[in-house]
Amino acid sequence: MFSDRxxxxxxxxxxxxxxxxxxxFTIKNLSKKVGISEPGIYRHFESKFAILSAILDSFKxxxxxxxxxxxxxxxxxxxxxxxxxDKIFEIFVHNPALITVIFSEEIYMNEKQLSYRIxxxxxxxxxxxxxxxxxxxxxxxxxDHVNIGAFILMFFGSIRLLAKKWxxxxxxxxxxxxxxxxLSSLLDIIK
Amino acid sequence: MFSDRxxxxxxxxxxxxxxxxxxxFTIKNLSKKVGISEPGIYRHFESKFAILSAILDSFKxxxxxxxxxxxxxxxxxxxxxxxxxDKIFEIFVHNPALITVIFSEEIYMNEKQLSYRIxxxxxxxxxxxxxxxxxxxxxxxxxDHVNIGAFILMFFGSIRLLAKKWxxxxxxxxxxxxxxxxLSSLLDIIK
DNA sequence: ATTTTGCGAGCGAATACTAACAAACAAATA
DNA sequence: TATTTGTTTGTTAGTATTCGCTCGCAAAAT
Numbered sequence: 001m002f003s004d005r006x007x008x009x010x011x012x013x014x015x016x017x018x019x020x021x022x023x024x025f026t027i028k029n030l031s032k033k034v035g036i037s038e039p040g041i042y043r044h045f046e047s048k049f050a051i052l053s054a055i056l057d058s059f060k061x062x063x064x065x066x067x068x069x070x071x072x073x074x075x076x077x078x079x080x081x082x083x084x085x086d087k088i089f090e091i092f093v094h095n096p097a098l099i100t101v102i103f104s105e106e107i108y109m110n111e112k113q114l115s116y117r118i119x120x121x122x123x124x125x126x127x128x129x130x131x132x133x134x135x136x137x138x139x140x141x142x143x144d145h146v147n148i149g150a151f152i153l154m155f156f157g158s159i160r161l162l163a164k165k166w167x168x169x170x171x172x173x174x175x176x177x178x179x180x181x182x183l184s185s186l187l188d189i190i191k
Numbered sequence: 192m193f194s195d196r197x198x199x200x201x202x203x204x205x206x207x208x209x210x211x212x213x214x215x216f217t218i219k220n221l222s223k224k225v226g227i228s229e230p231g232i233y234r235h236f237e238s239k240f241a242i243l244s245a246i247l248d249s250f251k252x253x254x255x256x257x258x259x260x261x262x263x264x265x266x267x268x269x270x271x272x273x274x275x276x277d278k279i280f281e282i283f284v285h286n287p288a289l290i291t292v293i294f295s296e297e298i299y300m301n302e303k304q305l306s307y308r309i310x311x312x313x314x315x316x317x318x319x320x321x322x323x324x325x326x327x328x329x330x331x332x333x334x335d336h337v338n339i340g341a342f343i344l345m346f347f348g349s350i351r352l353l354a355k356k357w358x359x360x361x362x363x364x365x366x367x368x369x370x371x372x373x374l375s376s377l378l379d380i381i382k
Numbered sequence: 383a384t385t386t387t388g389c390g391a392g393c394g395a396a397t398a399c400t401a402a403c404a405a406a407c408a409a410a411t412a
Numbered sequence: 413t414a415t416t417t418g419t420t421t422g423t424t425a426g427t428a429t430t431c432g433c434t435c436g437c438a439a440a441a442t
Contacts, residue, residue, distance in 0.1 A: 157348030
């Protein structure tokens with residue numbers, strides 16, 4: 001899909017956006033990081049837009065494969081939910097820079113094509129969780145007082161916020177531990 | 192504190208950041224919105240940084256006064272929590288552009304002084320909620336299984352996410368209604 | 383009379399991107 | 413095997429445009 005050089009450019013772009021924001025994501029800064037000249041970048045991507053687009057493609061592929069996989073590993077919906085959350089934190093631990101890139105819709109706000117892609121990924125994830133909860137409700141295994149829409153907001157909202165806090169604290173705590181704590185509190189709600 | 196013209200510049204800046212992002216927040220765009228020339232802007236603020244700084248000052252004053260007020264209107268901690276949440280949604284309904292400005296830490300990431308101020312506001316709000324919950328626990332009115340840290344993440348995380356979704360949907364649903372739903376689900380957890 | 387608020391013109395630096403050319407490499411040919 | 417050919421990947425030098433911001437001056441307000 002992407003050549004080695006292209007993947008390198010994508011990786012450095014993500015790091016650059018993470019550390020210096022969209023404003024720091026310039027072709028000049030990027031070329032320094034990659035170690036080639038500015039026009040050299042354009043040998044591998046036709047525009048800055050194309051790089052952002054590739055970042056989203058690359059991430060989308062990752063998450064679709066990973067999540068689909070983790071959901072097929074169990075039968076119990078609660079176990080699925082837990083492993084879904086675990087997987088998210090695993091991805092963040094493995095590539096913290098992604099937190100900024102996928103939770104900062106503002107980065108893509110000038111490009112409708114890109115913001116649509118971000119929305120698509122979010123909707124995909126929410127639908128996964130929603131169908132799990134609807135299944136539980138059908139089987140009368142979800143307490144009556146649980147509001148599915150509200151739970152989904154709590155689920156993704158708290159995970160996002162924890163990840164952002166982790167990043168803003170310079171990764172000063174163990175997100176795996178705190179994530180486990182959070183996930184078990186979330187699961188408590190629907191037990 | 193701020194002259195009429197300064198307040199106008201602050202208001203237009205918030206709107207500009209909301210609609211066009213940090214990248215669209217330029218002195219040229221701002222001067223067009225305000226209706227004066229670019230150098231005219233510099234008669235009222237010494238730099239672009241000073242405008243961002245003023246935005247945070249203005250918002251900080253608002254939220255500190257408003258929240259402190261709403262928390263003194265009741266005795267029951269649960270009622271306080273509800274009115275705290277209500278107040279947040281009221282502020283957003285009244286000034287939706289603030290959602291982008293205060294939930295987009297990336298805007299200020301290049302300026303440590305500014306990102307520190309954002310953090311300060313967040314910590315202030317979290318501490319308010321935390322002290323309410325600690326009080327409840329002391330009085331044995333908080334269920335044992337409730338993890339205070341996790342609940343705070345859920346509380347602010349879900350509110351933030353709902354607000355962002357509201358904005359991203361072009362304000363296509365009634366955030367007051369959905370906010371009420373969310374808040375009652377949140378309160379259910381600690382009852 | 384003095385201060386405040388505005389303006390047009392223009393500064394140096396940075397932006398995304400292009401043109402023209404050269405080395406490196408691989409496949410095809412002698 | 414040695415040489416030619418074409419493609420890929422890189423460079424230096426430059427484009428037009430935009431950025432935040434300043435200068436010097438004039439009108440307006442106090």
